[in-house]
Amino acid sequence: MKKINKNTNKALIIAIVIGLVSCIFLLINGVFRGHDLEYHLSRIIGISNGLSNGDIRALIHYPGFGGFGYANGIFYSNLFLYIPAFFKMLGWDIISVYKLFVILCTIATTVSMFCATKAITKDNKIAFIASVLYTLCSYRLTDVILRAAVGEMLAFIFVPLIVWGFYEIVFGDSKKWYIFSFGFVGLANCHLLSTILMAMIIVEMLILCIKRFIDDKQRFFKLILSGIFGLSLGAFFIIPMLQQYTSADLIINTNENIISGGYPFLKLFVGLPNYTTRFLPSGIGLILVFLFLLRFKIKRESTREPLLKFADLMLFGGVITLLASTDILPWKELSPILGSVQFPWRLFLFSSFFLSIGGAITWKYYLKQNSNYSNLKTLLLIGCTIGSCLCFQLLCDKSLRTYWQGETEILTTYDGFSVAAGEYLPVTTDWSLIDLDERKVRTNSSTILISSYEENGKYYINYKNNIESGTYIDVPLIYYRGYKAVSKETNEFYPIDYGYNTWCRIFLKDKENDEIILSYQGTRLTNVSYMISILTLIGFVVWKSKEKIETNLKRKK
Numbered sequence: 001m002k003k004i005n006k007n008t009n010k011a012l013i014i015a016i017v018i019g020l021v022s023c024i025f026l027l028i029n030g031v032f033r034g035h036d037l038e039y040h041l042s043r044i045i046g047i048s049n050g051l052s053n054g055d056i057r058a059l060i061h062y063p064g065f066g067g068f069g070y071a072n073g074i075f076y077s078n079l080f081l082y083i084p085a086f087f088k089m090l091g092w093d094i095i096s097v098y099k100l101f102v103i104l105c106t107i108a109t110t111v112s113m114f115c116a117t118k119a120i121t122k123d124n125k126i127a128f129i130a131s132v133l134y135t136l137c138s139y140r141l142t143d144v145i146l147r148a149a150v151g152e153m154l155a156f157i158f159v160p161l162i163v164w165g166f167y168e169i170v171f172g173d174s175k176k177w178y179i180f181s182f183g184f185v186g187l188a189n190c191h192l193l194s195t196i197l198m199a200m201i202i203v204e205m206l207i208l209c210i211k212r213f214i215d216d217k218q219r220f221f222k223l224i225l226s227g228i229f230g231l232s233l234g235a236f237f238i239i240p241m242l243q244q245y246t247s248a249d250l251i252i253n254t255n256e257n258i259i260s261g262g263y264p265f266l267k268l269f270v271g272l273p274n275y276t277t278r279f280l281p282s283g284i285g286l287i288l289v290f291l292f293l294l295r296f297k298i299k300r301e302s303t304r305e306p307l308l309k310f311a312d313l314m315l316f317g318g319v320i321t322l323l324a325s326t327d328i329l330p331w332k333e334l335s336p337i338l339g340s341v342q343f344p345w346r347l348f349l350f351s352s353f354f355l356s357i358g359g360a361i362t363w364k365y366y367l368k369q370n371s372n373y374s375n376l377k378t379l380l381l382i383g384c385t386i387g388s389c390l391c392f393q394l395l396c397d398k399s400l401r402t403y404w405q406g407e408t409e410i411l412t413t414y415d416g417f418s419v420a421a422g423e424y425l426p427v428t429t430d431w432s433l434i435d436l437d438e439r440k441v442r443t444n445s446s447t448i449l450i451s452s453y454e455e456n457g458k459y460y461i462n463y464k465n466n467i468e469s470g471t472y473i474d475v476p477l478i479y480y481r482g483y484k485a486v487s488k489e490t491n492e493f494y495p496i497d498y499g500y501n502t503w504c505r506i507f508l509k510d511k512e513n514d515e516i517i518l519s520y521q522g523t524r525l526t527n528v529s530y531m532i533s534i535l536t537l538i539g540f541v542v543w544k545s546k547e548k549i550e551t552n553l554k555r556k557k
Contacts, residue, residue, distance in 0.1 A: 011128040012114050019110035019135035021386055025145055025393045026099045030412035032396055033404065034148025037411060038418040040081075041094050043150075044101075045417065046070070047078050047085035053456040058085075059240075060480065060520045062457055065419050066434045068478045068503075069520075074244050075252070075424045077189035077237045080154055094414050102144060108157045110135045116160035117357055120167050121307060123364065125378075130360035132382055134160075136389040137356060138271040138285040139348035145396050146273060146403075147281065151191030152349060158186040159353045162198060169222050170209045171310070177222040178540065181230035188234055193341060194349060201321065201350055208313075232536040239529035240482075240522065247481055252340075252423040259335045262327035263345045272392055273399035282392070284322065284351055287385055291359025292318065298365050308365055314358030322351040425478065426502040433501050442474040442500055459518040460488075463508070471508045474499035475518055482522040488515040 025032060046061025050073075053062075058078055064070030072078075078085075084101040088094060113134045118127035134140070140156055143149040165180025188195045206213075206223075213220040231238065245253055263283075267274070271285025292315055298308070325344040363381065367374040400409035422431070441452050441461060445468050452461045452475075459475050477483070485494040485506045494516060499505025504518060 008118065008124055011124040012111065012131075015114055015128050015131045015135075016107055016110050018132050018382065018386065019106055020103070022136050022141060022144065022389055022393075023103050023106055024390070025396060026102060028410065030410045031095055031098060032145055032148075032400055033409050033411045034144075034146055034400070035403065036150070036420065037098075037148035038414060038416065039420040040148060040150040041098060041414050042416070042418045043072050043076065043078070044081055044084045044088055044097060045094060046072055047081050048088035050457065051082075051085060051089050055457050055520075057522065059482070059522065060457075061417075064417050065422070065425070065478065067439055068434065068476055070417075070419050070422075070478070071244065071424045071480045072419075074480065075241055076151070076192075079189040079237070081150075095412065101150075102153070105153055105157065106135060106144075109140070112157045113160045113353075113356070116164035117360065119164055120172070120310065120357075121361060126360045126364050129363055129378070129381070130357045132385055133288065133291075133359060134353060134356040136385050137288065137352040138282045138388070138392065139352050141389065141392045142273075142281040143349075145393065146399060152194060152346070154190035155187055155194040155349060156353075158183050158190060159194075159198065159349065160357075162187065162202065163353070163357075165226065166202060166205065167310075169219055169226065170206075170212050171306075174219050174222040177226040178229060180223075180226045181233060184230050185234040189237055193346060197341070197346060197350065201317065205313075205317070229536065229540070232532055233540075234533065235529040235536070236533035239532075240526040243523060243525050244481055249427045250423070251421070251425050251427050259331045259338065259341060259344065261344075262329065262331050263325045265326050268322060268326070271388060273395045281345055281348070284348055284355065285388060287381070287388060288318070288352065288355040288359055291362055292355055294359075294366050295362045297369075298362065299369055307361060311358045311361035311365075314354045315362070318351045318354030318358055321347045321354065325351070426498070428498075429478065429502045437476070437501070439476040441476065442503075443471065445471040448473075457519065461506070461516045461518065462514075463516070464513045466508050466510075466512050469510065472499065473506045473508065473516075475504045475506060477504045477518070478502055479504045480520070482520050482526060483518065484521045485516050485518045487511075488517055490514075 031037070042064065043061065046064055047058045049062050050056070050058025050060075057073065059071065059073035060069045061072045062069055064072065081101075083104065084097040087097045087100065092100075110131045114127045114131040117130040118124065121127065134156070140153070143152045143156070161179060161183030163183075165177070165183050168174060168176040169180055184195065184198070187198060213223070244250075263280070267280070268283040269286055269289050270283040271287070273282055274280050295311070295315055325347040329344070331338075331344050363378075367377065370377075397409060403409070419425070422429075441450055443450060445466065447468060448466045448471060449464045450461060450473065452459065454460070459477060461473060461475065463473065479496070479498050479502055483496055483504050485496045485504070486492065487494070494509070495507040496518075497505050497507075506516060506518065508514075
């Protein structure tokens, strides 16, 4: 066992070192200005500001949207961005923080893929090759460098865990059902669109494996248990997000999204930045395609082996998701159902995973039947993968010059705040007034006297001489459910709703004088959801600890 663990550690460390080749672009002064970079830097800054103000949840990001606040944290989970936000709070500059985060995500991706593949295949070499192929794959480089798509970059970490969990429930040790849950909870806290696509893929895989559940009802029970556990564990994000989504007319749920056309078939295999167009990402590259085609070189007598059957399932999934990104599917007609997906090439994430793990297993069987110079062949495969990764990074500069149409494509500092397309704003918010309006409280009363100030993410309003009926005060913060206006003197809550240009409108009742503190505290359901997640996690830790103690006692006996 010590020898096995030692070999595993060596293989993993080498895989991590090779994976870090994908971070060489970070050595420049600054960072490539990927498509969504400023938006995600703004998220990190917003969370950091929240932490500095004592707001641990940081669901409303300040000074987002011109200081009016933006509900990034409600709809786009903050969970993993607390890491860079913590370093930002300590005084690191935002570019250095982002670079560190990319490196940590790269290491986590390599480790996740290695551990998942090792658990499934019980083979260090397969795990090593799969993790290198996956970490250095073209679409991941596109997400990390060109698109700066932090959500999908994080999603690469959790897709292997989901498939590992699926494997344990359906084929392996179903007592490890919780891996499936943790994988999905992690993915949901990275990128919701990837979660939806992953769920659709898993449903199809479960249908293909339905005979396993018919033959073994216990596995079906574990699947249900993993779903309940995952929903409970992820309640802290899922429930508040759904509550806001269903109770307000936001841009994200009122605008019709039209899916762009499918990805051009021949460009699926390019694998290098396409700097002749502004939006199309790179394909998956020729190396993964080569490994898929190599499957047809495996002799028939090996096809009965369970591991190769699993490889076939993975390769099949890779090809199907790859073809589904093209016009084989009527994407534009599917817009009413899947409009939020926006771009069919998001499926490259899953194609890359399936082809990486399936290709690594195929490579093992190919070498088994063609053993001459096997080590040299493997070195050549890894060398080509590294070379492709380096070429990709060299071409990124020209690709981004095309995207930004001559503007600077390298960011060396950032102190702004981007809300991208503003998907999480109320649909009636008038953007044109944001730069024109003075950020000061408004009222419908002609007699009231008001003074106000902001501090640590809270708005303090002191009013006097409220002698009219039906008086209200509009505070320049975009209203979301969960804002609370409370009397500093009596702790009495004031009614609050949408006001001028969707600002927070506080209704003063008949009170003549008072000081009000307005802040975002979340809804009751938000607080309940946090308790559900905390209690679920505590219960899981207690259960696993008890199980481990009982196992150790049995071994001693």
